[in-house]
Amino acid sequence: MKYRHAFHAGNFADVHKHVTLLALLAALKRKDKGFLYLDTHAGRGSYDLSGTAESAAGVGRLLGCEHRAAELAGYAAALGRWRAAVGARHLYPGSPLLAALELRAQDRGLFVEWQGPEAHALGAALAVLPGGPGAAKLRVERGDGLAVLRAALPPRERRALVLIDPPYEDASREFTAVAAAVADALRRFATGVFAVWYPIKEQRVAQAWQAEWTRAVAAPTLASELWLYPRDSRVALNGSGLLIVNPPWQIGERMRVWLPQLAACLAVGDSGGSEVRMLSQSPE
Numbered sequence: 001m002k003y004r005h006a007f008h009a010g011n012f013a014d015v016h017k018h019v020t021l022l023a024l025l026a027a028l029k030r031k032d033k034g035f036l037y038l039d040t041h042a043g044r045g046s047y048d049l050s051g052t053a054e055s056a057a058g059v060g061r062l063l064g065c066e067h068r069a070a071e072l073a074g075y076a077a078a079l080g081r082w083r084a085a086v087g088a089r090h091l092y093p094g095s096p097l098l099a100a101l102e103l104r105a106q107d108r109g110l111f112v113e114w115q116g117p118e119a120h121a122l123g124a125a126l127a128v129l130p131g132g133p134g135a136a137k138l139r140v141e142r143g144d145g146l147a148v149l150r151a152a153l154p155p156r157e158r159r160a161l162v163l164i165d166p167p168y169e170d171a172s173r174e175f176t177a178v179a180a181a182v183a184d185a186l187r188r189f190a191t192g193v194f195a196v197w198y199p200i201k202e203q204r205v206a207q208a209w210q211a212e213w214t215r216a217v218a219a220p221t222l223a224s225e226l227w228l229y230p231r232d233s234r235v236a237l238n239g240s241g242l243l244i245v246n247p248p249w250q251i252g253e254r255m256r257v258w259l260p261q262l263a264a265c266l267a268v269g270d271s272g273g274s275e276v277r278m279l280s281q282s283p284e
């Protein structure tokens, strides 16, 4: 495996994904009952941004904008709190650390990472996490995220948020595997909330994936897309997509407020944009 998230940490796709993740966690926390947070492709947790260019166009830009929507202000505040607590402004918290800080005593965090050194680094970053629900509620597992997804659901709490964020080195194969894994998980646990990140590199491919998703996954799915470059240019990552299965109440409505603000803040020209729409509704 060649993928190193350290090169991409804090880029515009991370910002899109992590603002959404915090909004989903806040929605699940509206109820007192505990839930499982499962991060199937967790990464190393903490990233040094000093040598990376991509973060300047992502989190760097975001921190320089005025945050009108509560979700964007909340993300900036969470980042600031974590950086102040660890005493390092050049570090960036990945999804496991952002989530762990939000989990309560009654919640549980399970983080899966395939690469040994990354899993080890994540364990160390979680061990020194200020606040959070305590080490007993957080577990790092080295292994295949989709295999752990099969084993972990349904959770004993009967409530779960699952983030699926693969590297997409073999993009079409991984997308098909993720769609099949979510369809399978829903057969065993129909009420789970799933957030699946995917790259937008070519419009044709993104559209085909959404069609494949609606055929495979029989549950209401919200599609959230943010793009900075023309959706057809083949040069690099043009945009970031998230499919949210069983979206909690008002997630879509709120996203229609904050996502355009985020797109405007991160814009690099006039070819960017954003879209939030229901891809599929409840099956009849």
Ligand SMILES: C[S@@+](CC[C@H](N)C(=O)[O-])C[C@H]1O[C@@H](n2cnc3c(N)ncnc32)[C@H](O)[C@@H]1O
Binding pocket: 003, 005, 014, 017, 039, 040, 041, 042, 043, 044, 045, 093, 094, 095, 096, 112, 113, 114, 115, 118, 143, 144, 145, 146, 165, 166, 167
């Ligand atoms: C995009 S990064 C994750 C970033 C992280 N979710 C975040 O937002 O901070 C993808 C991660 O998946 C890991 N990975 C690759 N294949 C995996 C697999 N089969 N199971 C679990 N993790 C895997 C990679 O090593 C990499 O750290």
